Amino acid sequence: SQQGEEDPQALSIQEGENATMNCSYKTSINNLQWYRQNSGRGLVHLILIRSNEREKHSGRLRVTLDTSKKSSSLLITASRAADTASYFCATGPNSGNTPLVFGKGTRLSVIA
């Protein structure tokens, strides 16, 4: 069963706008990760936030984590057409040797 659930399922925005995706999870976690999947490709790791962190930045990406609410958000600023992809959150109880549990993903479309 999915641990993380992304919201919304689909999002369509204009180029230059910001895109926000949310993820909720059910059990205690060690870290939460976000991945991107372009159509027909494998998943690519974007960013990892540990349970003792509240916010993390990487380029145009900003991730927040609220462990009290068991939720995370991914913000993509100044979106580009190349950001069109599906985005997944993934959670795991330990680091590096146990499976990640993935949500169903948010499908982002950035219109030029």
Added chain:
Amino acid sequence: NAGVTQTPKFQVLKTGQSMTLQCAQDMNHNSMYWYRQDPGMGLRLIYYSASEGTTDKGEVPNGYNVSRLNKREFSLRLESAAPSQTSVYFCASSTPSTPQFTFGSGTRLTVV
């Protein structure tokens, strides 16, 4: 290029046929995983291997077997393919020092 290599990329099987999906990583990762991805279902874990010599069932193991041949290679076998196993299969690897997963490009399997 370092990474996870999956073969084949595409395969069509008839119901009842068997096949083995191959996965190899050259990053010296300890753990390897097999997921399947179906439309609207996200990624679901089939089997994983936390370290060489060990394998464990995931969420959807029925109809599959795995072999951790050595540290580099983790294969997934379908003994008697069924149409319900039509899916895209992804192999991934990780290690405690790098908890983010590295994914292969996937195998698109159709069972007719």
